[in-house]
Amino acid sequence: MLKIIDFLCHLIWLIFIAFNKVLFILFYFLIFIFTYLFVLISKLGPIGKVYKKVENPGRTVCKYSIVIVIDTISTIYKGFLDYAGKSKIIKRVFAVFFIILAAYMIYPPSHWGPWEKIQEGTASWYGPGFYWHRKADGSLYYPWDVSAASKTIPLGKTAKVKNLENGSIVYVKIDDRGPYKKGRILDLSYLAALKLGMKEKGLAKVAIFLKKGKGGRRR
Secondary structure, three states: HHHHHHHHHHHHHHHHHHHHHHHHHHHHHHHHHHHHHHHHHHHHHHHHHHHOOOHHHHHHHHHHHHHHHHHHHHHHHHHHHHHOOOHHHHHHHHHHHHHHHHHHHHHHHOOOOOOOOEEEEEEEEOOHHHOOOOOOOOOOOOOOOOOEEOOOOOOOOOEEEOOOOOOOOOOOOOOOEEOOOOOOOEEHHHHHHHOOOOOOOHHHHHHHHHOOOOOOOOO
C-alpha cells in the first residue's frame, strides 16, 4: 500500500516539475521580450532622452544586479527542487498539500452547502458588448468573469445556478443588476453561460439556490 502511495506522490511530483519547467520557459521568454521592448522604447521613444542622460556605469550596475538577483533566486529554487525530488517525505507532504489546494480551487468554501432554492425561471446571458463596462458593485466586467446580474439577490452573494434543461451547474457571484427584460430572472456572464451549456441557445430554464440561512431576496 505504501509503495502505491509513494508512486502516486512521485507522479504528482513529476507533474509539478513539468509545470515548473513550463513556467520557467514562459518567465525567461517574458524577460527576453520586455528587455528588448525596453531597449526599443529607450531608443525610439521620449524615454530615450531621459535614458541617455543616465550614466552608463549606473545603468550597467542596475542591469547586472537584476540579472544576478534573478539568477540567484532561480538557482536556489532549482536546488531545492533537486533536493526535494530525492526525499520521499517531502514528496508525500507536497502531494497532500497539492491535493488539498486542488480541491480548494475546484470546490472552494463558497460552493459548500446546504443550499435552498429561491427562484426558478428563465436566464439569459450578456457578453462581448459589455466587456470592460462597470458593474453595479463597481468592478469591471472581464471576459473571464463567472458572475451574474440579479434584480433581487444582494450584491456579493454566491448563487448556485442549475440549468433545468441539461442538469449543468455553475456557481456565480452576483455583482450586477438585471436583467430588465420581462420574464427573465438572471443575466449570466459569458463564461457562466458557457459552463451551463446555454450560450448557443441564449436562454435557459434555471433554478437559483442560495445557502440556507443566508437570505436572498431583498425585502
